[in-house]
Amino acid sequence: MSRWEPNARGRLEQAALDLYQERGFEQTMVTEIAERAGLTERTFFRYFADKREVLFGGQDMLRNIYVSAIEAAPASTTPLDAVAAALQAVVPVFQERHKLVRQRQAVITANPGLQERELLKGALLTSAMTEALRRRGVTDPAASLAAEVGVIAFKTAYNRWVSGPDEQDLSRLIRESLDQLKDVVAGT
Amino acid sequence: MSRWEPNARGRLEQAALDLYQERGFEQTMVTEIAERAGLTERTFFRYFADKREVLFGGQDMLRNIYVSAIEAAPASTTPLDAVAAALQAVVPVFQERHKLVRQRQAVITANPGLQERELLKGALLTSAMTEALRRRGVTDPAASLAAEVGVIAFKTAYNRWVSGPDEQDLSRLIRESLDQLKDVVAGT
Numbered sequence: 001m002s003r004w005e006p007n008a009r010g011r012l013e014q015a016a017l018d019l020y021q022e023r024g025f026e027q028t029m030v031t032e033i034a035e036r037a038g039l040t041e042r043t044f045f046r047y048f049a050d051k052r053e054v055l056f057g058g059q060d061m062l063r064n065i066y067v068s069a070i071e072a073a074p075a076s077t078t079p080l081d082a083v084a085a086a087l088q089a090v091v092p093v094f095q096e097r098h099k100l101v102r103q104r105q106a107v108i109t110a111n112p113g114l115q116e117r118e119l120l121k122g123a124l125l126t127s128a129m130t131e132a133l134r135r136r137g138v139t140d141p142a143a144s145l146a147a148e149v150g151v152i153a154f155k156t157a158y159n160r161w162v163s164g165p166d167e168q169d170l171s172r173l174i175r176e177s178l179d180q181l182k183d184v185v186a187g188t
Numbered sequence: 189m190s191r192w193e194p195n196a197r198g199r200l201e202q203a204a205l206d207l208y209q210e211r212g213f214e215q216t217m218v219t220e221i222a223e224r225a226g227l228t229e230r231t232f233f234r235y236f237a238d239k240r241e242v243l244f245g246g247q248d249m250l251r252n253i254y255v256s257a258i259e260a261a262p263a264s265t266t267p268l269d270a271v272a273a274a275l276q277a278v279v280p281v282f283q284e285r286h287k288l289v290r291q292r293q294a295v296i297t298a299n300p301g302l303q304e305r306e307l308l309k310g311a312l313l314t315s316a317m318t319e320a321l322r323r324r325g326v327t328d329p330a331a332s333l334a335a336e337v338g339v340i341a342f343k344t345a346y347n348r349w350v351s352g353p354d355e356q357d358l359s360r361l362i363r364e365s366l367d368q369l370k371d372v373v374a375g376t
Contacts, residue, residue: 115308116304116307117304119304120304123303142371145365145372148340152337156333160329180330182373184334184337185268185370185374187268187269
């Protein structure tokens with residue numbers, strides 16, 4: 001039971017997403033996920049607290065990447081540019097997993113309860129960026145406004161990326177969204 | 189039972205908010221709300237589907253005000269200015285009910301489940317504004333970006349207003365937030 005299983009986490013995640021899409025999130029049981037992955041239920045619970053956690057377990061990693069990138073930005077960087085650097089820093093996490101991210105998005109879109117949780121995830125990540133900006137000496141409301149505006153640009157780019165073909169460049173889409181956002185705010 | 193009760197809706201709302209604050213949202217029963225208001229449970233259910241609806245029943249009214257204001261904006265108005273007009277249009281709804289709005293906010297802050305619902309409400313209102321802009325011929329992503337950016341400015345102003353003294357002018361706070369947002373995006 002406790003022997004090492006190669007890539008257990010990845011196999012469980014893929015099995016879970018496949019089942020959530022085939023049968024529905026509510027109808028899938030942890031025991032079925034483990035069975036599909038060729039692993040035990042006990043192994044599942046070593047990686048995930050519950051079946052919802054498969055979808056939202058990446059939240060802490062994303063927060064750490066965002067916060068580190070904002071801390072690493074040169075002191076002269078504007079708040080919005082520091083946030084833009086943070087958004088670019090998470091691109092590899094998404095870019096390498098286009099199929100999985102797309103599957104995850106389809107599951108969330110199909111379940112209103114998961115949509116509320118996804119909104120909460122977005123709000124928590126925005127708060128983490130706001131806090132990181134405050135620690136750089138950015139005052140309110142500029143700190144929260146820069147974080148919120150950045151998240152909007154990211155969401156806009158992400159929605160295009162997740163619904164488009166595999167070869168789309170998320171990094172370029174984020175830059176485009178930020179430019180479009182600047183145009184909208186400038187009223188051009 | 190079915191006789192007319194003066195301001196039944198308002199009395200039920202006030203009784204519910206008082207009880208949610210005193211005992212907690214989860215611990216309050218509809219029968220207690222009705223009793224506190226001096227009305228029957230049956231009257232409660234004539235106005236609200238459940239005790240959560242007391243907190244979120246205003247969503248449709250807000251959506252209608254937002255959408256009407258965007259539709260009424262002159263054709264030459266920029267997308268963000270049309271959204272700004274919509275935000276100003278709902279000010280009277282909030283301004284006249286500062287104490288109730290503040291009580292409602294305290295209840296939501298104390299309950300994570302209600303916070304998720306509040307985020308969903310924000311997302312639905314943002315979508316309604318995006319749709320209204322599209323019907324004016326605004327293309328994507330400008331339509332959603334203008335709506336999202338406007339909602340951020342509103343939330344920033346609202347958070348200051350709801351936590352501040354009664355005499356604060358929400359309308360002025362919204363204008364200030366929009367100006368601060370423009371500064372943040374322009375990188376000044």
